[in-house]
Amino acid sequence: MSGGVLGLGDLVEIGRLDDLGRLDTPMHRVDARAKAIVVLAFIIVVMSFPRYEISAITPFILCPVAFISLGRIPVRHIARKILVALPFALVIGLFNPILDRQPIVAFGPHTVAGGWVSFASILLRFALTVGAALALVACTGLYRLGAGLGQLGVPRVFVVQLLFCHRYLFVVADEGGRMMRGVALRSDGKRTLSLRVYGSLVGHLLLRSLDRAERVHRAMLARGFTGEIRVMRCSAFRGSDWLFVCGWLAFFAAARAWNLAAALGCLLTGGAA
Amino acid sequence: MSHHLVAVKDLYYAYPDGTEALHDVSFRIEHGEAVALVGANGAGKSTLLLHLNGTLPTMRGEVVVGDTVVTRETAVLARRAIGMVFQDPDDQLFMPTVAEDVAFGPLNAGLPPDQVERRVATALDRVGMAHLQGRPPYRLSAGEKRAVAIATVLAMAPDILVMDEPSANLDPRARRRLIELLRSFGHTRVIATHDLELVVAVCSRVIVLDGGRVVADGPARTILDDEDLMLAHGLERPHSLRHLHPH
Ligand SMILES: Nc1ncnc2c1ncn2[C@@H]1O[C@H](COP(=O)(O)OP(=O)(O)O)[C@@H](O)[C@H]1O
Numbered sequence A: 001m002s003g004g005v006l007g008l009g010d011l012v013e014i015g016r017l018d019d020l021g022r023l024d025t026p027m028h029r030v031d032a033r034a035k036a037i038v039v040l041a042f043i044i045v046v047m048s049f050p051r052y053e054i055s056a057i058t059p060f061i062l063c064p065v066a067f068i069s070l071g072r073i074p075v076r077h078i079a080r081k082i083l084v085a086l087p088f089a090l091v092i093g094l095f096n097p098i099l100d101r102q103p104i105v106a107f108g109p110h111t112v113a114g115g116w117v118s119f120a121s122i123l124l125r126f127a128l129t130v131g132a133a134l135a136l137v138a139c140t141g142l143y144r145l146g147a148g149l150g151q152l153g154v155p156r157v158f159v160v161q162l163l164f165c166h167r168y169l170f171v172v173a174d175e176g177g178r179m180m181r182g183v184a185l186r187s188d189g190k191r192t193l194s195l196r197v198y199g200s201l202v203g204h205l206l207l208r209s210l211d212r213a214e215r216v217h218r219a220m221l222a223r224g225f226t227g228e229i230r231v232m233r234c235s236a237f238r239g240s241d242w243l244f245v246c247g248w249l250a251f252f253a254a255a256r257a258w259n260l261a262a263a264l265g266c267l268l269t270g271g272a273a
Numbered sequence B: 001m002s003h004h005l006v007a008v009k010d011l012y013y014a015y016p017d018g019t020e021a022l023h024d025v026s027f028r029i030e031h032g033e034a035v036a037l038v039g040a041n042g043a044g045k046s047t048l049l050l051h052l053n054g055t056l057p058t059m060r061g062e063v064v065v066g067d068t069v070v071t072r073e074t075a076v077l078a079r080r081a082i083g084m085v086f087q088d089p090d091d092q093l094f095m096p097t098v099a100e101d102v103a104f105g106p107l108n109a110g111l112p113p114d115q116v117e118r119r120v121a122t123a124l125d126r127v128g129m130a131h132l133q134g135r136p137p138y139r140l141s142a143g144e145k146r147a148v149a150i151a152t153v154l155a156m157a158p159d160i161l162v163m164d165e166p167s168a169n170l171d172p173r174a175r176r177r178l179i180e181l182l183r184s185f186g187h188t189r190v191i192a193t194h195d196l197e198l199v200v201a202v203c204s205r206v207i208v209l210d211g212g213r214v215v216a217d218g219p220a221r222t223i224l225d226d227e228d229l230m231l232a233h234g235l236e237r238p239h240s241l242r243h244l245h246p247h
């Protein structure tokens, strides 16, 4: 509510994502490494399709849908986060209809320019990959995911950076939330801030967050932190995790090699086309 | 055992912006002593504590913990000997669950998993918070956060406990519980606070700081009972002592 002015509400919401990571569902019990490998492969394969492709990509929806439903993640939660990030994809994608006007699809007398098709393709890929990545975090918890990435051989600096970014995001959100409450209490119900107040707020937010980040770092050092992330249970990679990885990779390979959506369409319409 | 010794000699510190926070601070704390560091806001208590484990570098003077002079190089040793509980538990608790937070220190010390688990269980038990182990720390009450923050430090089996305003933000019941807990420890304890009732209950010795200088150092009763001294340095004589010998 009070976060509405700065748009900080969404930042505060990231706490929810971490809560979801603590659920105990079949999807949460899969080893973090297995899930990370599958989502990474998913992103690579989805991105590897030619630019005008749409229908062949659609079967890939199955992957994020499986993560979200088996992990009992509220769809609305993921959808909102995708919407928050959507402007970036729009900016990237919008050049296509402008630059690429060659007609490639015809519906009777109407033609659709290639640019619009690739624009749609970009948005679809974007929604799928961001959705899968968010679902991965929600089904794993960032800390466990970081530990898993470390076990997979991702350099420690990156993992530590990832976890710190996450922790400091909380710090900033926390400070921001507190400041906005202070502003809301004194701004007489007005929802807009003058540019000057806004600038001073952002400056304060930055300084306070840095201060706090330093205190957190101090507390970590006081408990012997050396830059290495250690976890208690180095979970074992079980047979079911192998099955999980192999199953998904096989599906990705098949869906990449053949247009499963078209194949399914043929099957349903009697295989005439 | 010299392990538990904390000695500060002629310590001076100025913050980068020029604020002089400590002037010629000297004292020596022996094994098992419970010492209160009292003083008004801005007296330099936190600054002094941050020197004990090398978080702030010694500018002038000397800090000795156990048998080692604390320097940038030996800070790691000082951090092993000293368990520091910071003023704001939200700064100290950063892991997804209470248990993982308590395990953070022992894991950093390189202990094997089964031993870490035992340490976590013992430490949480010691502060009466074993039932919270699966909860995320940022959702706890202030009293619970404080107790868990103390557990994160106990799990590292320190020789010396250092706490910055441990009773701040606690309601009366949580505060009473904290006092009982602090009384029950056998560690050398250094507690910065202006909660003088806590001092009366826990500490045998008091060091008074004002403007970054030690202005008094002696037995708790004697110092706290000295109304003029207390008032002169922005403090007040605790009520519990008034009842003991009314004027
Ligand atoms: N990061 C800092 N930069 C500059 N001055 C500081 C900083 N932290 C504390 N001080 C100043 O140092 C003095 C001692 O502060 P502090 O040790 O926090 O006091 P206490 O803990 O007794 O309240 C105060 O005058 C305070 O304003």
Ligand SMILES: [Mg+2]
Binding pocket: B045, B046, B047, B087, B164
């Ligand atoms: Mg202080």
